[in-house]
Structures are given as C-alpha cells and as structure tokens.
Amino acid sequence: MERTWLQDQVLKSLPTEKRMSPGTGPEDKLRLKPPSALKRTIRTAGLLAVLIVSAISLSAESAAPVVSFRTGLQPEGARLVIDLDRPVNYSLSAEGSKVMIDIKAESAGEGSGSFPNNRVASSYSVRPTTEGTSLEINLRSPAVTVKHYTLPIPERIVVDISPSPGVTGQDGQKPRVFGIHGLVRAPLVTGPGKGYTDLRLSPEEMVLEDGFTARTFPFEVPTTRRIVEGSSFSPVLVFEARGEEGQARVSFILNGVPVGDTLLQFRKGSDTGTRIELPPGLIRPGENRMTLAVSTFPKGGRGQIGGSLRILDESFLRLQYLSASDVRLKDVGAFLDGSLPTEGEDLAVVLPGRPEPEEILAALEMAMKWYGGRTFGQIRVRILTPEMVDSETARCFHTVYLGRRSLLPLPVLEAFRSETPPGDKGFLSAFVDPYGKFRLLVTSDTAEGVLSGVLSLMDRSLRERFDMRRAFITPGRTLPARKTEATDGSVTFREMTGGDIVLSAAGALERRMIITPPPIGKIGGEGEISVTFFSSHLLDGERSTLSLELNGAPAGTVKLGRSTASREGRLAAKIPEKLFSQGPLEIGLRAVLEPAGGKRRELPGDAFWVVVDGSSQVRIPLSTRRLPPLLEYLPYQLTGGEISLFVGPEPKDGMLSAVAGILAEWQRALGKALEVKVKPLSQLEWESLKGDAIVAADLEEILSLGIPIAAVHRGEEAVITRGRSVKARLDPERDVLIQLISRKSSGLGLVLGWPGRSQTGTAFLERFPPGELKGDVFLVSDGKEATLFYLETQEPRVGLIGPTPRKDHTGRVILGVSALGMSLALLWSLVYLGRRRERP
Structure with missing residues (x-):
C-alpha cells in the first residue's frame, strides 16, 4: 500500500537510521514503530499542520497592506490618514455629500469611525471588495474641497477636507477634488542646513617597499535627506x-574611480598639502572607499626608490551638502542638465490641458536637455497634464x-507659494518633496514668459543668478538659432x-557597448574607432594591455606602458564596411591589468x-546619397534646417512624450542640436509646406x-488603403498610426496620429522606442499589436508588408489570396513537368 503525503513527512522527520522501510535495511534489523505509535505520530503531525496553516493564514491577514x-x-477642517505597509494605487472621487476611495489593497475587514468635532465631515465606513478595499466618507455638506496625496516612511494616504470659500452647498453641487501628489514639501532636516561635514583621517605611515604601495581608507556617509x-x-x-633625492606620485581613487593625483618632491622636514575635488556623483550613502596609490622614482631618471609616505593629523575629507529643505533654483538647473546627480533618473513635465506653442516648446526643450545629460534608453521622460499626476508619478x-x-490648478500654485509678479514678470519656484524628488514651477501670465523662464534657468551662464528658492524674471530670453552644420557621423x-x-x-x-550604425545606403566607407586612455602607475606596463574587439573579433591591442601624470595613451582601429551590414555593432574593451612587482594579493x-x-569616439563616414523615405532611415533623410512641429489644440496622453523622445534620439544620432518650431495645427497648409515637418494630433483629426x-474613412470605419493586398482596419479611439511621407524636394513629413480616448499612447515610447519604428507606416493596435507596412517604397528585402518588430505581436492585416494562388499554381506546374520527364 502506498504511503500518504503526511506519512512521508512523518518518516522524513525521523532520524535516518530509524526510517527505513521493511526489507530495505541491512539484514532487515531496523523496523518502523508499531502501528499504534505511528497513528499517534500522524495525529500529532496533523495537528501541527493545522496549526501551521492557521498561523500562515493569520500572518497573511496581519500582513494586509492597509x-x-x-x-x-487640520487647520481648515478634517483629515483622514490611511496607514499602509507598502505603496499602493488608489483612486478618489466625490459625488454629492460622499467621498469614495478605492484602494488596490486588502484590509483587515469591515469597519467604521467618526471624525472629531468639525463642520465638513461626520463619519467613514470601510468594507473589503474583490479588488481591495472601499472607503466612504460622509460629508456634512458638498461645499468642500478635498485634497489627497501620499507620504512615505511610513507609507500613508492623506485626505484633507476643508470648506470651499464662497460656495453655498446648493443641491446638485459636487465637492472640489484635487490630487496634490508630490506637492508636499520635505520636512526640515534637524541639525545644520546647507554646509559641510569634515571626516578626519588618523595619522599613518605608509612604507614604500619596492618603491610603491597603496592603502584604502573606508568612510561612512549617513543615509539622510x-x-x-x-x-x-x-x-x-x-x-x-x-x-637619495626622489619624487613620489600619489593617486587618489574614490570608489574605484581615479579622481586626481599629485607629485611630491623630497624635502627634508617639509610637508605638502593638496586639495582634490571629488565629483558628487561618486559619493553614495553607506560605505565609501578612498584609496591612495603611491609610486616613487629617482629625481634624475627611471627606476624606483624606497622610502615612506606619512599622512599627518591635519588631513580631512569634507562633504559639502545641501538639505532637501534648502534646494535652490540653480540646483534644479544643474539637475536638469545632469551636472548635479539626482535621486532617480525619471522626469515628468506637466502642461495645462490646452498649451500654447511656446509652452510646448518649453516642455520639449526641458525633456531633450534631460535626455542629453543621461544615458538614452535607461530613463523615462513623460509630458503630462495635471490630472495624470498620480501617487506613482510622485514616487518615481x-x-x-x-x-x-491662469491655467494651472490652484493647489499647484499654493504648493509653490506662488506670488503674483509685478508687471509681466514670470515666477520660478522649487522644492524637494518627502520622496526626495525635486519639484519646479515656471509660470507667467503669457506663454512667451514661460518659455523665457525655462531657457533662462537652463542657461549655464546665468546659473549663479538663481541662488534662491523663488525668483521673478522679466521675459525676453528666446531660443538661440542652432547651427545647421552637417553631421560627420561621429x-x-x-x-x-x-x-x-x-x-x-x-x-x-x-x-561592451552596442551602437546602431546608420543605414547601409548612408555609409560612405569604413569607419574608425579612436580611444584615448590613461592608467594606473602601479601597473606592469609591459604585461598590462588594452584591446578593442568588434563583434567579438580582435581589432587592436596596445601595451599600457608606464603611465605618467601628463601622458595619455591612444588606441585606434578601423571598422570594415562589411560589419555595418550585420546589424548593431558591438564594441568591446578588454583590459588585462597586471600589478608591478606581482603585488596583486x-x-x-x-x-x-x-x-x-x-x-573617445566612433566615426562612421556618411555619404551624400538620399535614402528612401522609411522610418528606419530617420533622421538621416532630414533636409537640414529647422523642423516644424504642428500640434493639435489638446495633445493626447503620451503624444508629446513620444515627440520629445524621437527628437532626442535624432539629436543623439546626428550629433547636433535640432532647431524646432512649434506651430498650432490650424496653421498647417500641407501643399505649401516647406522643409521637414512633424504633425502630431488626434488620429480622427488627422483623417x-x-x-x-x-x-x-470608408463608411463607418477607417482603413489603410495603399497597396492592393492591404486591408488593415483602424480604430481611431485606440490605435496609433505613424507614417513618413516624402514631399520630394520639399522635405519629409512625419505624421503621428494618436488615439482619441484610450490611454494606449501614454507609455508608447517606453514600449516602442524610435529604433523600432520601421516601414513607411507603423500601426500599433490598442497599445499591443504592432504592424509595419512598406507601401510607398518597394523594398526587395522585405516585400510589400514587413515583419512585425516583436514576436508577440500578431497584427490585424488581411492579405489577398491572388499572390498565394499564383504561387501554388506555379509549384503544381513544376511538379507536373518533372513527373512527365521521369516517365519512360
């Protein structure tokens, strides 16, 4: 008879020598317990199992997020705080005298409570739902303002209810609801504000055996705000x-990165002080390492000499910091261009629902500046409207x-302590919220003033003038004309x-690095890699090497030699033109670092x-020949000069984010800044349009x-009509249509048709980066299925309809049967003729 699972667990719990089955042990001497003892053990194990299951259930219940x-x-009314054990998503709405909150997390069960004596809210009730927890607040009157937001450490949802000034609370009136996520300032940090902290080094002597040595000094940076x-x-x-007289070279390495060096002369009885600036991006909370590497050589020649290096008591490491409550506008300007590191790499730019062209251009300039200071493809930049800012946006x-x-929500202006500037001046304000994320406001009475404020803040020559938390500025700053020189492919x-x-x-x-080369038709010959490097002076220069590899094959090697403070090494290699036809090019750097004197251990x-x-750079020469108007060949078909961007009156979710990402990728590929002019869609005259253009609007509007x-439009549906065998249906409410149109000598037109109501396009660029756009028509169905078409240009490599760029995308294309029928008929004819020849 087979054992049950519970019997197996009991047997496993016994010592090895006592849990053999009959007939399996040596000489069959060890037996199981008598049946009665086994039953008692099984009953005991069953009870333990029940207790364990009960404990797990209780633990799961006690670990509910709510x-x-x-x-x-609160000073203006009532407050409800929902304590959480982790960040969760939620939504809040109001109707009549009730406020409803749906929390995507479980709670312990039903419950209710009342508010202290106030004139806005009376009670609340909680009940579990299939999707989490539902909470309902009973108001004393609908004439209230409801503000809600989240706070970290510990995680909380806060709901503030206060009377609405000047509102009577008539029948049919609804409470005013504002989500102010991320608009709460960080609490003041105890202790000194902006200033510095000194970390002292203990005196120490480093003996220079064989003429060199190294020592690491760890230090802690506390995790604070x-x-x-x-x-x-x-x-x-x-x-x-x-x-004998000699010299010592001392290098300073912070967390594995060399940050400076100094040359010491031997002078009896004298000391030398130096100051090494440490980049803030290399210092991290927790343990850090400062390493001193020392090598010596005679004053008059090569070789090594012995000696010692003493670190005196006056040595110190100074951390200059600013607290979250002391962030200035100039600091935010440094965050934007990447010169000062930030906590997190994602940026959201929030615009009014109906932005003017100058406001759109200000958002695009800021987004492209953010992209330019960071590694493309590893960050997210979103251009949103105020109602799209939620708790996740605030956290990340x-x-x-x-x-x-006049178009910004009142809670936004209140959070930044906005003041009405005199005359036509603009207003800038900044702070850091409890999540450690910076918040910046740039506002004015005019759209031109908004653009001027953004450009002034991003101008490094004006950076020190913004050493304040709030500032008034006079409009007048305009975007300088960009040079339109041709790119050299570097x-x-x-x-x-x-x-x-x-x-x-x-x-x-x-x-290893991956670079996507220009299209084959645009490459004008073999490329070249030019590498500049410098290395540690504690290496064995003859046995230490640096090598280049292209697609895994060796391309060049150089010995590092003996490094000096003023000498840079160089390594160059040619890129055969045939490698460009193999797709993305992998560039490998391989270093073999051998310590001098075998001191590795x-x-x-x-x-x-x-x-x-x-x-160091990769240079790929570009030819002057024109490429077919296909999305995969952008931006190399651009005619140069400025790009006209036509935008509809109400940009849809994700549309401007996609435009910003495309423009940033074009700038990176061309190696130069692009000059963009934003214009309202109402000014578009397609037939008389000159130069390159982007048209971004609601797909229904574009049609x-x-x-x-x-x-x-064909009847009640929208379809793709070009190409005799293509019949692809479009859903203007859910689909994204991107098409590149050649206007011959007049330039190129990139059309972005965005879905009307769904949020399909919200994170479009994160799912379909510019490098995945191919064909002359790129259709994304409901944010999931991607289909590309070659309609205007017949490409022999891909045919009329190209493959989908992702394996999990199926497309909604119905092919005609005529081509398939002709192929089968031809195959049948060949088989028939072959069989006739085989007959005797």
Whole structure:
C-alpha cells in the first residue's frame, strides 16, 4: 500500500537510521514503530499542520497592506490618514455629500469611525471588495474641497477636507477634488542646513617597499535627506626618500574611480598639502572607499626608490551638502542638465490641458536637455497634464510644472507659494518633496514668459543668478538659432555610456557597448574607432594591455606602458564596411591589468585601473546619397534646417512624450542640436509646406485634414488603403498610426496620429522606442499589436508588408489570396513537368 503525503513527512522527520522501510535495511534489523505509535505520530503531525496553516493564514491577514485608519483635525477642517505597509494605487472621487476611495489593497475587514468635532465631515465606513478595499466618507455638506496625496516612511494616504470659500452647498453641487501628489514639501532636516561635514583621517605611515604601495581608507556617509553637491579631500603628506633625492606620485581613487593625483618632491622636514575635488556623483550613502596609490622614482631618471609616505593629523575629507529643505533654483538647473546627480533618473513635465506653442516648446526643450545629460534608453521622460499626476508619478518622477498662471490648478500654485509678479514678470519656484524628488514651477501670465523662464534657468551662464528658492524674471530670453552644420557621423563614448569608462581591479576586465550604425545606403566607407586612455602607475606596463574587439573579433591591442601624470595613451582601429551590414555593432574593451612587482594579493584592487576617456569616439563616414523615405532611415533623410512641429489644440496622453523622445534620439544620432518650431495645427497648409515637418494630433483629426496618409474613412470605419493586398482596419479611439511621407524636394513629413480616448499612447515610447519604428507606416493596435507596412517604397528585402518588430505581436492585416494562388499554381506546374520527364 502506498504511503500518504503526511506519512512521508512523518518518516522524513525521523532520524535516518530509524526510517527505513521493511526489507530495505541491512539484514532487515531496523523496523518502523508499531502501528499504534505511528497513528499517534500522524495525529500529532496533523495537528501541527493545522496549526501551521492557521498561523500562515493569520500572518497573511496581519500582513494586509492597509494597516489602520486615523481621523483628526487640520487647520481648515478634517483629515483622514490611511496607514499602509507598502505603496499602493488608489483612486478618489466625490459625488454629492460622499467621498469614495478605492484602494488596490486588502484590509483587515469591515469597519467604521467618526471624525472629531468639525463642520465638513461626520463619519467613514470601510468594507473589503474583490479588488481591495472601499472607503466612504460622509460629508456634512458638498461645499468642500478635498485634497489627497501620499507620504512615505511610513507609507500613508492623506485626505484633507476643508470648506470651499464662497460656495453655498446648493443641491446638485459636487465637492472640489484635487490630487496634490508630490506637492508636499520635505520636512526640515534637524541639525545644520546647507554646509559641510569634515571626516578626519588618523595619522599613518605608509612604507614604500619596492618603491610603491597603496592603502584604502573606508568612510561612512549617513543615509539622510541631504543631497551631496560636492566634496573635497585635503591630505597633508610628507614623503621621505631612502638614501637619495626622489619624487613620489600619489593617486587618489574614490570608489574605484581615479579622481586626481599629485607629485611630491623630497624635502627634508617639509610637508605638502593638496586639495582634490571629488565629483558628487561618486559619493553614495553607506560605505565609501578612498584609496591612495603611491609610486616613487629617482629625481634624475627611471627606476624606483624606497622610502615612506606619512599622512599627518591635519588631513580631512569634507562633504559639502545641501538639505532637501534648502534646494535652490540653480540646483534644479544643474539637475536638469545632469551636472548635479539626482535621486532617480525619471522626469515628468506637466502642461495645462490646452498649451500654447511656446509652452510646448518649453516642455520639449526641458525633456531633450534631460535626455542629453543621461544615458538614452535607461530613463523615462513623460509630458503630462495635471490630472495624470498620480501617487506613482510622485514616487518615481522628478516633476516640472509649466504654464500660464491662469491655467494651472490652484493647489499647484499654493504648493509653490506662488506670488503674483509685478508687471509681466514670470515666477520660478522649487522644492524637494518627502520622496526626495525635486519639484519646479515656471509660470507667467503669457506663454512667451514661460518659455523665457525655462531657457533662462537652463542657461549655464546665468546659473549663479538663481541662488534662491523663488525668483521673478522679466521675459525676453528666446531660443538661440542652432547651427545647421552637417553631421560627420561621429558618436562619443560619453554619448553611449554617459561618461568615462573605468576598468578597475587586477586581472582581466571587459566592457561592451552596442551602437546602431546608420543605414547601409548612408555609409560612405569604413569607419574608425579612436580611444584615448590613461592608467594606473602601479601597473606592469609591459604585461598590462588594452584591446578593442568588434563583434567579438580582435581589432587592436596596445601595451599600457608606464603611465605618467601628463601622458595619455591612444588606441585606434578601423571598422570594415562589411560589419555595418550585420546589424548593431558591438564594441568591446578588454583590459588585462597586471600589478608591478606581482603585488596583486597585497594591495587593494582599486589601485589598478585604466580609464577610457568619454571623448573617445566612433566615426562612421556618411555619404551624400538620399535614402528612401522609411522610418528606419530617420533622421538621416532630414533636409537640414529647422523642423516644424504642428500640434493639435489638446495633445493626447503620451503624444508629446513620444515627440520629445524621437527628437532626442535624432539629436543623439546626428550629433547636433535640432532647431524646432512649434506651430498650432490650424496653421498647417500641407501643399505649401516647406522643409521637414512633424504633425502630431488626434488620429480622427488627422483623417480630416487632407494629408495624403495611407488611411481614410470608408463608411463607418477607417482603413489603410495603399497597396492592393492591404486591408488593415483602424480604430481611431485606440490605435496609433505613424507614417513618413516624402514631399520630394520639399522635405519629409512625419505624421503621428494618436488615439482619441484610450490611454494606449501614454507609455508608447517606453514600449516602442524610435529604433523600432520601421516601414513607411507603423500601426500599433490598442497599445499591443504592432504592424509595419512598406507601401510607398518597394523594398526587395522585405516585400510589400514587413515583419512585425516583436514576436508577440500578431497584427490585424488581411492579405489577398491572388499572390498565394499564383504561387501554388506555379509549384503544381513544376511538379507536373518533372513527373512527365521521369516517365519512360
């Protein structure tokens, strides 16, 4: 008879020598317990199992995300706080004298409570639902304003209810509801505000055996709400050579990255002080490492000499910081262009519902500046309307509010303590919220004033003038004309990786990058990689090497040699033109770092490094020939000059985000800034349009403009009509249509038709980056299915209809049967003729 699962568990719980089955042990000497004992054990195990299951159930119930509900008073009315054990999504609505909150999380069960004595709210009730928890607040009158937001550490949902001034509470009136996510300021940090903290180094002597040594000094940076904006290391050093005059080179390495060096001369009885600036982006909360690497050589030549390096008591490391409550406008300007690191890399720009062209241009300029200071493809930039800012946006995105004062919600202006500026001046204000994300407001009475404020803040030459939390500015700053010089096809390593490439630690190290070359038809010959580097002076220069690889094949190697403070190494390699036809090009950097004197085990790994400068570049010569008007060939078909962007009166969710991402990718590919002019859609005259243009609007609106796109209304439905075998239906409410139209010598037109009501396009760029747009028509059905078409240009490689760019996308294309029938008929004829020839 087979054992049950419970019997197996009991047997497993017994010692090995006592749980053998009959007839399986040595000489069959060990037996199981008598049946009665086994039954008692099974009953005991069953009881334990029940207790365990009960404990698990209780634990799961006690771990419900909604922990408690607390009511209280606030200066203007009542407050309800919902305590959570983790961030959750929720929605809030109001109707009549009730406020409804749907929380996407479980609670302990039903419950109710009352508010303290106040004149806006009386009670609340809670009940579980299939999707989480439903909470209902009973109001004393609908003449109230409801503000809701989230706070971290611990996670909370806060609902503030206050009387609406000047509102009578008549029948049919609804409460005013505002979500003010991310618009609550961070609490003041206890202790000093903006200032510095000094970390002292203990005196120490470093013996220079064989002429070199290294030592790592760990230090802690507490996890606080302070933002490190800079720091410096100021050691006081004494070098004493043994027996003869000499020099010592000291390198300073912070968390594996060399940050500076100094040259010490031997002078008996004298000390040398130096100051090394430390980039703020290298310092992180928690443990950090400062490594000193020292090597010596005689004053008059090569070789090594012994001696010692003493660190004196006056040495210290200074952390310069600002608290979250002391962020200035100039700091936010540095956040935007990437010169000051931020906590998180995502940015949201919030515009009014019906923005003017200048406001749209201000948002695009800010988004492209953010993209330009960071690694493309690893960040999110969204251009939103105020009602789309939710608790997730507050937690994950730095947020900028742009727009005319009359169109911005009142809670936004209140959060930034907005003042009415004198005359026609604009107003800027900034703070950091409890999630550590910065918030910026740029407003004015005019759209031109908004654009002027954004451009002034992003101008580095004006940065120090914004050393304040709020500022009034006089409009007048305009976007300077960009140079329209032709690109030379060069891409720097900094543009690919975000900075220098550091390979640190003894042994073999690798770093690989992927670059998408221009289309084959645009490449004018073999390319070239030019690498500039410098390396540690504690390496064995003959055995340490740096190599280049292209698609995994060796392309060039150089010995690192003996590094000096003033000498840079160079490595160059040609890129055969045939590699460009193989798709994306993989560039590999491989370093073999061998310590001098075989000191790998004795010295810290941070002492051995090679730095490849971010100015190193890949150059791919471009030809002057024109490419077919296909999406995959953008931006190389652009005619140059400015790009006209025509936008509908109410940009749909995600549409401007997609435009910003496309323009940023074009700038990165071309290696130059683009000049964009934003114009209202009402000014579009397609037949007389000159130069390159982007048209972005509601898909239904685009269908009525007379633009020669491959989609028209047929009866009650919209279909793609170009191509005899293509019959693709469109849903203007849910689909995204992107088409590239050639206007011959007049330029190119990129049409972005956006869905009317659904949120299909909200995160379009995150799902379909610019590199995935192919064909001359790209259709995304309901945000999921992507189908591309080759209608205007017959490409021999892909045929009339191209493949879908993702394996999980099926498309909604119905092909005609005529081509298939002809193919089958031809195949049958060939088989028939072959069989006739085989007959005797």
